[in-house]
């Protein structure tokens with residue numbers, strides 16, 4: 001094109017495209033899902049802008065917030081168009097080529113080590129998946145603030161952008177034209193595309209239409225002559241956009257019956273492919289498990305085929321009304337705890353009266369619940385105010401509080417329904433055995449993926465500390481290598497035992513040999529092992545549970561019940577104690593005491609009640625080094 005400006009793709013993007021275009025990956029289907037998801041995002045954006053400025057939406061067809069798919073079999077073009085926000089010339093250059101997103105290199109790396117291409121959308125580079133099926137792509141786009149432009153590339157390291165003086169004006173929005181590769185001919189079949197939309201894009205909240213052809217036999221009166229047949233056919237292929245249908249006419253059977261005859265009729269029309277009734281607005285009783293699973297996949301852009309571990313779909317009523325669906329993903333993302341304290345990123349989508357507002361609304365959930373995915377739709381929040389105003393709205397506090405409750409309930413239920421956990425006292429619900437199998441081991445799975453979040457919650461969320469402590473799982477001297485809950489610990493406590501005993505260290509193996517355990521184990525007391533670095537912080541906040549205090553067995557204050565000989569012993573070793581005190585007196589030793597905490601070892605160094613445990617010293621040291 002004469003007026004084209006040429007650009008090179010940013011290096012990482014170029015590598016990504018090379019990988020995609022040479023990919024032998026069999027599931028090329030995903031490109032359609034990515035394009036539809038982009039179209040839907042673009043529609044969300046224009047709808048959001050139109051809340052505060054009605055003008056942005058324009059008039060006529062521009063107000064139709066929909067997605068259209070069309071095929072041109074002859075030219076081998078598949079096009080997807082939306083009436084979303086569109087892209088300016090600058091947007092086209094930046095978003096589709098010159099600026100690499102943070103996910104680009106991460107994804108390239110993943111792909112080189114055999115990662116799953118299916119997850120491309122999660123890395124923010126979904127657009128480029130078009131090159132799985134096309135060797136040439138045109139993006140025609142019209143943004144309110146600019147003229148119409150065409151972006152085009154044959155994935156040869158460069159792309160071009162030119163002012164569009166060839167195509168029909170779009171009004172507003174974007175049309176992506178894929179020139180389908182020879183070997184990807186299946187994507188020029190209507191049925192294939194319909195199937196894909198059903199499979200992957202069922203939960204898109206805008207109508208998706210496809211220009212589809214229908215061929216059907218119709219009976220027409222036979223006594224009318226040829227000309228009326230012609231009329232019939234012309235009428236039926238009603239749109240100007242469809243090519244001539246003379247063939248259908250010729251194919252018609254010569255077999256003439258006296259009264260009626262069969263005519264092949266070809267019609268084309270916009271066929272709606274999805275049901276736009278939002279899942280969260282439906283009655284939870286009517287939504288199937290499969291639908292929730294698919295909804296989760298589309299919401300989380302997680303197409304790994306795994307089921308979410310749990311979900312909760314509810315309506316909150318009262319002063320603040322909202323509907324919400326929360327999911328516990330099957331797996332934690334790799335970087336969940338990597339920069340925990342530096343990133344603020346909630347995974348909930350916020351809608352106000354069915355209109356998508358934002359998916360970066362950190363006011364909805366506390367940080368420790370950032371692993372949840374889901375959505376909130378509120379009728380109480382105002383619609384036509386800025387995002388900043390919304391962030392300060394008083395209802396958000398109530399919404400947050402309720403969301404936390406529901407989230408913790410949902411997690412508790414994973415445990416309640418898990419037969420592996422069933423030595424819990426008041427758990428009698430497990431009956432159906434097929435259901436049992438599926439739920440078996442689910443809580444351990446949850447704990448292994450997200451246990452750390454629960455611990456961080458105990459540290460951060462004083463108001464829900466007890467609820468969170470109920471979800472805690474630990475190993476102990478009596479858990480036999482499995483996980484146990486605090487409730488289970490309490491149910492095993494010895495008569496007269498007042499405190500919950502625990503010990504901290506770097507590994508269970510190391511702790512099992514600790515002299516601090518000698519006497520406790522001998523006397524058949526259970527001691528919890530805390531071996532995760534975060535546990536030291538955890539235990540600074542978790543002081544008690546169900547009226548039982550936590551006692552670190554390596555610290556001062558361990559009481560195992562009075563021994564009648566205590567006083568006697570103290571008296572007889574008085575002099576020795578005094579001598580030791582004198583000999584050891586220093587900054588590091590506060591006191592020397594007669595103790596009954598040991599069985600075999602003669603003596604042990606104990607941390608004072610408010611001092612750092614040896615393990616904490618170790619952690620702090622490793623952090624300052």
Ligand code: ADP
Nearest residue numbers: 038039042084086087095124125126127128174
């Ligand atoms: P993501 O959707 O995760 O941002 P993509 O690679 O799918 O990543 O898309 C890259 C960017 O290109 C989008 O963020 C958006 O700015 C722009 N874009 C893609 N498709 C469209 C579209 N149909 N309308 C408007 N902008 C689009």
Ligand code: MG
Nearest residue numbers: 037038126127
């Ligand atoms: Mg995308």
